[in-house]
Amino acid sequence: MRIILLIVILFSFYNCVEPHRIETETYEDVLIIEGRINDVVSVQKIKLSRAQRIEQIDEISESNATIWIEDSHQEVFSFHESSNGVYSSNIEFAAQPDTSYQLFISTSDGKRYESQPVDLTTQNAIENLYAQTETINGAEGVQIYATVNSNADNSEFYRYEFEETYESIIPSEYLSIFDIRIENGLYGEFDLIIYPKDEDDSTCYTTENSSKFILSNVFEVADDNNLSFPVNFLEKTNHKIRNRYSILVKQYVLTRDTYFFYKTLRDLGSVENLLLETQPGFVIGNVHSVDSDEKVIGFFEANSISSKRIFLSYSDFDFPKPQYPYECIVYTLDYNDNTSLDGDRNDRILIKSILSGQKPFRFVEKDLTQPIYTFVNPECGDCTTYSSNIIPEFW
Numbered sequence: 031m032r033i034i035l036l037i038v039i040l041f042s043f044y045n046c047v048e049p050h051r052i053e054t055e056t057y058e059d060v061l062i063i064e065g066r067i068n069d070v071v072s073v074q075k076i077k078l079s080r081a082q083r084i085e086q087i088d089e090i091s092e093s094n095a096t097i098w099i100e101d102s103h104q105e106v107f108s109f110h111e112s113s114n115g116v117y118s119s120n121i122e123f124a125a126q127p128d129t130s131y132q133l134f135i136s137t138s139d140g141k142r143y144e145s146q147p148v149d150l151t152t153q154n155a156i157e158n159l160y161a162q163t164e165t166i167n168g169a170e171g172v173q174i175y176a177t178v179n180s181n182a183d184n185s186e187f188y189r190y191e192f193e194e195t196y197e198s199i200i201p202s203e204y205l206s207i208f209d210i211r212i213e214n215g216l217y218g219e220f221d222l223i224i225y226p227k228d229e230d231d232s233t234c235y236t237t238e239n240s241s242k243f244i245l246s247n248v249f250e251v252a253d254d255n256n257l258s259f260p261v262n263f264l265e266k267t268n269h270k271i272r273n274r275y276s277i278l279v280k281q282y283v284l285t286r287d288t289y290f291f292y293k294t295l296r297d298l299g300s301v302e303n304l305l306l307e308t309q310p311g312f313v314i315g316n317v318h319s320v321d322s323d324e325k326v327i328g329f330f331e332a333n334s335i336s337s338k339r340i341f342l343s344y345s346d347f348d349f350p351k352p353q354y355p356y357e358c359i360v361y362t363l364d365y366n367d368n369t370s371l372d373g374d375r376n377d378r379i380l381i382k383s384i385l386s387g388q389k390p391f392r393f394v395e396k397d398l399t400q401p402i403y404t405f406v407n408p409e410c411g412d413c414t415t416y417s418s419n420i421i422p423e424f425w
Contacts, residue, residue, distance in 0.1 A: 063328025091115025094138040102130040142320040145330035151283040154185035155336035171265040187289035190244040197273040204391040234417035243296040269355040358410035
């Protein structure tokens with residue numbers, strides 16, 4: 031089939047509104063140190079950056095520093111810069127009980143910083159990870175809890191991170207085994223090629239990481255015999271549980287000082303708030319400048335960690351199936367009926383749709399010369415436009 035491509039130039043006019051630009055009135059170039067090691071044999075990492083102005087978007091990395099850790103047995107662990115501002119240990123190692131660790135930093139301009147010696151926190155692994163229905167702030171949904179041993183000594187403060195992976199399946203009415211492409215022909219014409227899809231673009235998997243401080247402590251739990259801490263809440267309408275959903279929760283056992291350092295960061299909302307002159311006790315962390323009274327933000331910690339994964343779906347809780355996350359808009363181009371369209375308008379819409387990324391989800395051929403093409407917006411016909419169809423190993 032030959033289809034003539036018509037080039038249409040569209041002009042649009044709009045009013046411009048000049049945005050108000052927010053700028054920092056006072057600014058201090060402060061080093062931020064994120065340093066933690068754990069009791070799992072792995073490449074340990076330290077991150078260095080600089081405080082940002084409010085109007086800045088990109089993070090300011092601190093590069094070309096020299097970093098090492100010394101333990102109380104005189105063993106030294108050196109680090110190298112593996113990416114901008116991120117320093118990885120040259121060898122894999124794990125923090126050990128009954129051993130103290132101290133962080134040392136020398137920046138490219140010769141300034142030196144060091145932490146107080148820290149000890150590995152007591153191990154208290156996640157015993158159970160479970161989900162139950164709850165109503166929070168008027169919204170019904172699923173609350174995910176992590177349970178720990180209530181009899182563990184010196185394990186009173188915890189921080190949680192999670193990684194959630196969820197399955198996205200395009201609605202069944204938009205499934206198709208066909209795909210479409212355009213190939214250049216002669217004299218400005220195009221060949222429209224219909225062919226079987228060479229991969230599954232109907233099922234995809236999206237992974238997202240938590241982005242906030244999730245802190246808990248035993249003093250906030252009413253039942254001493256059941257230390258269950260809330261980790262994540264999903265409303266029953268959340269599309270993440272529309273199909274299969276998995277969450278991997280990682281737990282860090284904290285010291286009291288570490289807990290309150292993170293709590294201060296969380297409560298103030300940003301590092302910038304720590305720079306206020308009215309903030310009492312500016313250096314909240316355990317890292318300081320060796321050569322001066324320069325302000326430093328940071329904390330070095332040695333954590334025992336544990337992790338656990340569960341799977342769930344809306345059907346486990348007798349919830350209605352959540353809506354597909356994208357609105358699906360259907361376009362039908364019928365070459366058997368041009369009564370309401372003049373000339374080559376169908377051709378123009380069809381080619382523009384394909385070139386703009388819209389994929390046909392259904393192809394019905396009434397005869398060899400005048401088929402019907404039905405299109406849908408890309409998110410509803412091909413999940414790889416917003417996610418990945420590679421199945422995770424743990425799935």
